[in-house]
Amino acid sequence: MRLTSKLNVKIKNNTFFLFFVLLSILIGCKTNQTKNKNTYQKETVLADNMQQQKHKISDYENNEDYFIREIDINKDGILDKVVCSNKYMGNELLFFQKKNNHYNFVLETINFSEDGGRIIDDIQPVKNSDYILKIKTFFPDGGLDLATYFITFKNGNWKLQKTIYETKYWQKDASKRYVCEVKQDILLSELMHESGIEKIKQIPKEEDRERDCKIVIE
Numbered sequence: 001m002r003l004t005s006k007l008n009v010k011i012k013n014n015t016f017f018l019f020f021v022l023l024s025i026l027i028g029c030k031t032n033q034t035k036n037k038n039t040y041q042k043e044t045v046l047a048d049n050m051q052q053q054k055h056k057i058s059d060y061e062n063n064e065d066y067f068i069r070e071i072d073i074n075k076d077g078i079l080d081k082v083v084c085s086n087k088y089m090g091n092e093l094l095f096f097q098k099k100n101n102h103y104n105f106v107l108e109t110i111n112f113s114e115d116g117g118r119i120i121d122d123i124q125p126v127k128n129s130d131y132i133l134k135i136k137t138f139f140p141d142g143g144l145d146l147a148t149y150f151i152t153f154k155n156g157n158w159k160l161q162k163t164i165y166e167t168k169y170w171q172k173d174a175s176k177r178y179v180c181e182v183k184q185d186i187l188l189s190e191l192m193h194e195s196g197i198e199k200i201k202q203i204p205k206e207e208d209r210e211r212d213c214k215i216v217i218e
Contacts, residue, residue, distance in 0.1 A: 055105040057081055057096050065089045071125045071133050073097060073106075074153050082133065084111050087119055093135070093188075095158070107158055109188040110197070112137050118147055126150065131161065144168045144177065147203075151188065158188040165203035165213075180204055180213035 060066045060083045067086055070079040073095050081103055083094040093111040096103035113119045118137040125133050131150045139145035146166040152159050165180040182201045190196030204212040 055094055055096075055108065057083070057103040057105075060094070066092075069123045069125075069133075071123070073132055073158070075132065082123055084120060084123055085113070087121075087140075093123075107188060108192060109158075110191045111135060112147065112149055118145060132158075143170060149184075160184045160186045160188060160191070160200070163201070167203065175218050177216040177218055178209045178213040179216055180209060 060068060065086055066083050066089070069082045069084070071082050072078060073080045073082065074097060078098050080098045081096040083092070083096065085092045091110045091113045093109045094105065095107035095109075097106045098104075111120045111123075112135055114137075118139050121136040121138045123133055123135050130152055132153050133151050135149040135151065137147045137149070144167055148164045148166075149160055150162045150164070152161045162184055163182045165182065166177060167180075168174055168177045180203050182203070184199075184201060186196065186199050190199070203209075
């Protein structure tokens with residue numbers, strides 16, 4: 001009997017000990033999760049503040065290296081500001097959203113200018129459409145070589161939705177203009193990386209344009 005009682009007491013003591021150990025571990029894990037969550041939130045706020053300090057609309061106003069267009073970038077009925085590098089001055093494109101009479105930086109991407117290729121021409125709003133704006137580029141050294149990039153805003157994201165390429169062969173038949181619409185569906189934020197730029201689909205190959213493109217006789 002005494003042996004059994006002592007054994008029962010020992011088992012109970014071990015059980016209580018294990019319970020308190022497990023409880024301490026659970027409390028410790030929860031505390032660490034809360035600390036990690038708070039740290040992440042602080043780091044996120046800090047990163048956002050640093051981005052706001054990095055890009056201020058006042059840095060681009062009256063700056064000859066950039067032009068600014070007033071366009072509603074998020075379909076809330078309020079005109080925001082789109083900042084773009086001027087011709088031959090770079091490949092920057094910045095979105096500033098207007099809120100409480102302040103312009104908050106929300107996106108950095110490219111204006112589709114290319115080294116030795118097409119360069120920025122203009123940025124224009126697209127009204128009464130799923131698209132919010134279009135970015136027009138052209139080849140500056142003669143001939144017809146245009147690309148217009150159409151941008152959408154859905155579910156809080158800006159996307160390159162399609163590109164319309166226009167070209168003609170002056171060596172063959174200059175009366176034919178090829179208008180080629182190419183679907184894209186790429187996040188603008190991805191285009192800050194080489195892997196994102198590589199996703200952009202180019203104009204169809206010359207031998208495929210009779211089939212894949214609209215032909216306009218001029």
